[in-house]
Amino acid sequence: MLYFFEQFLNGIQLGALLFLLAAGLTLIFGIMDLVNLAHGSLYMLGAYFAASFAERTESFLLGAVLALAATAVVGVLLEVVAIRRLYGRDHLDHVLGTFGLLLFFNELVRLIWGPAGMTLSLPSEMLNAVEVLPGLFYPLYRLVIIGVTLGVAVIIYLLIMRTRLGMLIRAGASNREMVGALGINIKLLYTLVFGLGAALAGFAGLMQAPILTVQIGMGENILIAAFVVVTIGGIGSIRGAFVAALLVGLADTVGRAFVPDLLRAFLSESASSSLGRALSSMMIYLVMALVLIVRPEGLFPAAGR
Amino acid sequence: MSSTGLASKKTWRLGAITPRIVINTALIAVLALVPLYTALNGNAFTLTLFTRIVILAIAALSLNLIMGFGGMVSFGHAAYLGIGGYVVGILAKEGVASGFVQWPIAIAASALYALVVGALSLRTRGVYFIMITLAFAQMIYYVAIGLDRYGGDDGLTIYKRSQFGALLDLDNRTVFYYLCLVLLLAGIYLVWRIVNSRFGMVIQGARSNERRMRAIGFPTFRYKLLCFVVAGAMCGLAGALLANHTNFISPAMMHWTRSGDLIVIVVLGGMQAIFGPLIGALTFLVLEEGLSRVTEYSNLILGPFLLFVAIAMHGGIDGLIAGVRRG
16 A cells, blocks of 8 residues: 555656646747757756756755756757747647757767767755655655646646736737737747747756766657647647646556556566566556547647647 | 649649759669768768658658658658667667568657647647647657666667568678668659559648648548558658668657757758758758758858748749759
């Protein structure tokens, strides 16, 4: 039971992280109708920035703040220089162009930081474990991730649902032309949304940096998982992204933790371990395929599409 | 060959010698002469590179059939390369080396997978279709990682290439290259015939306006599914060739970035152009290879180049060639 609860927390943590990536992705997708394969690169940049700024300033917190700002700046620059020219084009042009950007950023990181990965060490007070339930110790930092990302998720939710800017963003997602016709500066709105998405991706990257090795290509697998979330949730829907992120996070973690054990009941030791590994990695794709077969437009199709 | 119709106007025009025909003919001539070139200067590497180009061109050709002509953007096309390759690799390890057995099974397995994936995926549209094809390809990718007996994550070396008795000796690089080239040209001819047939017209009609095609009585789902299966089978063959070429299979050949490569090749070469995939494969791989000799950080140039093509060129390189004609 305690083991189950621990895995549950891991799932929530992964889900919260995926939401940070998926929120930006689904907004960019829904509002600018842009397939952005370079979103994972911003996640990677966030982690690299955090690792090197923290090293320079010798402060985790200061490094994180600087990294967040730096990723947002990179995002805005990227939008102004390149992404802006891809709006209104075919999705395949987006795939080609942003795939090019993905290659570019991977190489740029290799040029600047070298091929070896980096590590970001936590401040010592973060290294402790907390007794969340009697007998269950859980790393403090992971709890902090859950708390902070859920906090950010709430802030985004309020921003999108309760502010004037959010109203414009939502309006943009359902009908771009109309928003433009009403005299809103669409160009600026797009740049802001892309910058916001970049900052969220960078934030996800820097929060993950102390747990993982910061390395080239770290954005690619998480990007695909984030796309899965966006698709399951319904493109352009923040609420859908949130529900889907938790669903995917839990499906992945619970799958990894329990599927091999479950199979062991039916199969031999070696067969169940290899099959279990395959099956648990497949879990989120299985969930997505099932969702799309039943609901071809995701769980919460954005209104007006 | 009629000179009217949706496809013929876009892809082929008989009677007038256009820059496109000149370039495509020159391209075939160059490809046919590559072994001669390598025999003369003794550099086997060029032949290896061009064999890879030709094989990936077959894969991209099959993707262009569904993506360019059919409007079905498959983001999981590398899965077929993997299935074709794994059939060859697994059978080779189990002692079945005959190509007469391996290759038909590779094609059939890919076609079957395409049938299942297509039947489930074609219910969705647009970006959802892109994502669901990706999802299925990821599942196959993880299945391959789980195949402990066949190397799991590390992949599997193939010690013996497919055997075709006295007919063909695939260990001979030149023979293997020409086999790939002939299969590519046969594939190009096949796609050309499909695209200009009644079947192809229905597929292209469904791309431009599926609702209208259904309204005039075509069961578009069945047409699209068959097209999807044909493309899968063709790409499975490319996978069997690729496994023979590298003597190695691994899950990495199905990683989603490989599917991305294939899309990039097709879009780069020019969608809905019969020779586009070949031009794209040639450009992409030669550029990749050439740049990696000039600089250690080749993607710093390749990446922005792809971005430039996406932003500035409509219809890829083929569009550029065809545009020359218009002046």
